Amino acid sequence: MDYKFVPSVCPYCGTGCGVLFEVIDGKLVGTLPNKTHPVNEGKLCIKGWNMHEFVNSFMRLKQPLVKTFGRFMKTEWDEAIKITADRFKEIIKKHGPDSIGVLVSAKITNEENYLAQKFARAVIGTNNVDHCARL
Amino acid sequence: MTNSISGFEDAGCIFIIGTNTTACHPLIARRIYRAKEKGAKLIVADPRAIQLTRFADVAVHHRLGSDVALLNGMMHVIIKNGWHDQKYIEERTEDYEALEKVVSAYTPEKVAGITGVSAEDIEQMAELYAKNSPAPLLYAMGITQHTTGVDNVKSCCNLAMLCGNVGIASAGVNPLRGQNNVQGACDMGGLPNVMTGYQPVNDIKTIDKFSRAWGCSLSDKPGMTITDMIPAMLEGKLKGLYIIGENPKLSDPDWNHLNHALKKLDFLVIQELFLSETAQVADVVFSAASSAEKDGTFTNTERRCMKINKAIEPIGNTLPDWEIISRLSTAMGYEMKYDHPEEIFNEMTALTPKSYAGMTYERLGIDGLQWPCPDQNHPGTPYLHKDGFARGKGKFHGIEYKDPAELPDKDYPFFLTTGRMFAHFHTGTMTRVSAHLDVEQTTGYVEINPKDAEVLDICENDILVLSSRRGEMEVPARITRAVPPGTLFLPIHFGENPPNVLTDSTAVDPLAKIPEFKVSAVQVRKLELGLVEKTA
Numbered sequence: 201m202d203y204k205f206v207p208s209v210c211p212y213c214g215t216g217c218g219v220l221f222e223v224i225d226g227k228l229v230g231t232l233p234n235k236t237h238p239v240n241e242g243k244l245c246i247k248g249w250n251m252h253e254f255v256n257s258f259m260r261l262k263q264p265l266v267k268t269f270g271r272f273m274k275t276e277w278d279e280a281i282k283i284t285a286d287r288f289k290e291i292i293k294k295h296g297p298d299s300i301g302v303l304v305s306a307k308i309t310n311e312e313n314y315l316a317q318k319f320a321r322a323v324i325g326t327n328n329v330d331h332c333a334r335l
Numbered sequence: 336m337t338n339s340i341s342g343f344e345d346a347g348c349i350f351i352i353g354t355n356t357t358a359c360h361p362l363i364a365r366r367i368y369r370a371k372e373k374g375a376k377l378i379v380a381d382p383r384a385i386q387l388t389r390f391a392d393v394a395v396h397h398r399l400g401s402d403v404a405l406l407n408g409m410m411h412v413i414i415k416n417g418w419h420d421q422k423y424i425e426e427r428t429e430d431y432e433a434l435e436k437v438v439s440a441y442t443p444e445k446v447a448g449i450t451g452v453s454a455e456d457i458e459q460m461a462e463l464y465a466k467n468s469p470a471p472l473l474y475a476m477g478i479t480q481h482t483t484g485v486d487n488v489k490s491c492c493n494l495a496m497l498c499g500n501v502g503i504a505s506a507g508v509n510p511l512r513g514q515n516n517v518q519g520a521c522d523m524g525g526l527p528n529v530m531t532g533y534q535p536v537n538d539i540k541t542i543d544k545f546s547r548a549w550g551c552s553l554s555d556k557p558g559m560t561i562t563d564m565i566p567a568m569l570e571g572k573l574k575g576l577y578i579i580g581e582n583p584k585l586s587d588p589d590w591n592h593l594n595h596a597l598k599k600l601d602f603l604v605i606q607e608l609f610l611s612e613t614a615q616v617a618d619v620v621f622s623a624a625s626s627a628e629k630d631g632t633f634t635n636t637e638r639r640c641m642k643i644n645k646a647i648e649p650i651g652n653t654l655p656d657w658e659i660i661s662r663l664s665t666a667m668g669y670e671m672k673y674d675h676p677e678e679i680f681n682e683m684t685a686l687t688p689k690s691y692a693g694m695t696y697e698r699l700g701i702d703g704l705q706w707p708c709p710d711q712n713h714p715g716t717p718y719l720h721k722d723g724f725a726r727g728k729g730k731f732h733g734i735e736y737k738d739p740a741e742l743p744d745k746d747y748p749f750f751l752t753t754g755r756m757f758a759h760f761h762t763g764t765m766t767r768v769s770a771h772l773d774v775e776q777t778t779g780y781v782e783i784n785p786k787d788a789e790v791l792d793i794c795e796n797d798i799l800v801l802s803s804r805r806g807e808m809e810v811p812a813r814i815t816r817a818v819p820p821g822t823l824f825l826p827i828h829f830g831e832n833p834p835n836v837l838t839d840s841t842a843v844d845p846l847a848k849i850p851e852f853k854v855s856a857v858q859v860r861k862l863e864l865g866l867v868e869k870t871a
Contacts, residue, residue: 216635262651
């Protein structure tokens with residue numbers, strides 16, 4: 201049996217409690233509070249304690265989807281990316297870069313937010329970048 | 336937040352306004368309890384009887400949207416009694432006269448008429464807050480989600496500065512952030528008018544720096560906010576939308592209006608963990624990996640940037656968001672090649688001199704670092720404005736009270752407010768699929784006072800029909816004294832009882848563009864079960 205604890209941060213509210221993910225044989229089986237973390241000092245709320253449940257949910261999307269004739273079809277990454285890139289390029293060509301908006305996210309990492317706004321500004325060419333801070 | 340979470344424990348008085356802290360930020364609430372045990376005073380102002388109310392030295396339930404009046408009333412009492420910090424005001428602030436002039440008219444008696452809070456309670460709140468330094472003020476969306484959101488925040492700052500509570504430990508003005516990385520998303524330039532570290536896009540030096548770093552020309556024209564994008568979709572100006580990890584169909588105001596707008600788009604891409612309400616109407620859905628399946632950093636509400644570490648391989652055929660964005664970018668002809676998020680982090684810190692420049696993955700360790708952290712030897716900053724405000728002097732604003740956009744009337748006689756409950760999170764995409772959380776609350780509900788329930792002949796779990804000028808929805812009743820008579824509360828987590836059918840997308844703060852989710856006027860009736868007439 202292979203097991204480990206991996207330090208991380210709770211992805212729910214903005215408090216940012218330190219957690220330890222319990223991993224057994226490559227599966228996420230539980231969440232524990234980090235006892236020495238400066239934010240939560242070994243405590244978690246009901247959402248934090250059960251964080252591994254949404255990660256393992258059978259409802260998770262497991263494949264990119266592309267809608268064809270009103271129905272979602274499972275697709276490989278290369279194709280989903282290509283379709284998206286082509287459609288964005290087409291829209292930019294026809295209506296200009298400011299006809300596209302990018303909503304970055306309060307749930308993804310700093311690195312990913314940085315890339316998402318870089319994508320909007322450098323690749324699309326628009327400052328139409330926002331996220332759900334107001335909501 | 337200007338201050339740190341752990342610092343609340345050593346406060347002399349904690350002022351809670353517009354945050355249901357025990358339900359929404361339980362591990363911050365724990366510090367409030369600790370502070371109470373150590374002898375701190377607690378003031379709670381909330382239209383609902385939240386759990387913290389029971390532990391408060393003074394708890395008031397002001398009428399929805401009357402925050403400015405309440406805060407002005409407190410400041411009136413403080414100034415009248417000379418409890419304000421004269422030395423601090425002289426040395427560190429400006430425009431005090433503007434504040435004094437406005438609040439002089441807000442006598443406790445006048446404020447009592449607007450807020451429904453008694454003059455004695457206002458006087459007691461003012462005295463407790465002013466006489467028990469350090470006194471942190473904590474707020475959340477109860478202050479910001481109003482047409483007067485910016486006014487509310489400025490009033491909170493006025494009060495804190497008036498008593499010398501900004502720039503010292505265990506005090507400050509502390510907005511509790513609702514999402515794990517909403518602070519980070521803002522810091523990273525996820526806003527239409529600023530790049531990373533709030534460097535303005537219409538500043539020539541900033542644009543120049545980023546153009547050179549990214550090897551392309553950049554627009555210096557501020558873009559659209561989310562609340563501007565919706566009308567732009569309807570007008571056909573916005574054709575394509577790329578949404579990452581967000582469910583606006585449930586989180587944005589006025590569901591019918593938004594639904595109509597999304598249908599007008601030529602192309603909608605969603606990057607998600609789940610097939611959310613919004614993902615269902617997308618053209619392409621990218622299956623993203625969760626935070627347990629990748630490395631990176633989150634920045635919490637106290638500006639603490641912390642590392643998250645990959646615990647397991649991505650589930651199914653999912654990819655971390657950074658990899659999806661890189662691939663898409665490369666496919667569009669702008670090559671993004673990163674082997675690890677650390678490379679992205681280092682690229683970002685090099686472009687963000689004042690706040691993140693001194694951070695590296697190695698330095699972050701487990702505990703993280705609080706920005707500003709301008710260089711590699713800087714220990715991080717537990718509280719802001721220690722030796723002076725970012726703008727020089729702290730500016731007071733004289734702010735007059737304004738009514739919310741919509742008040743109850745003959746046709747829509749009830750106040751409606753919205754918020755979260757303890758077991759669920761935001762639009763419920765993550766918590767409702769979690770067995771131990773779902774069991775706590777499986778359906779939506781609306782809180783209604785027993786007096787109103789009696790008048791309308793409503794029993795617990797009766798289905799009520801709520802309607803506003805925007806739309807109508809059904810939801811089971813929960814009869815509770817937590818809401819005052821004439822006010823209803825709807826949690827935002829339940830897609831089958833969406834509160835945003837009722838809320839208004841046009842009622843937004845003029846500056847912050849935040850929608851007034853906390854105040855709407857609605858009408859209530861009981862759904863009569865029985866023969867259902869067939870309609871075409």
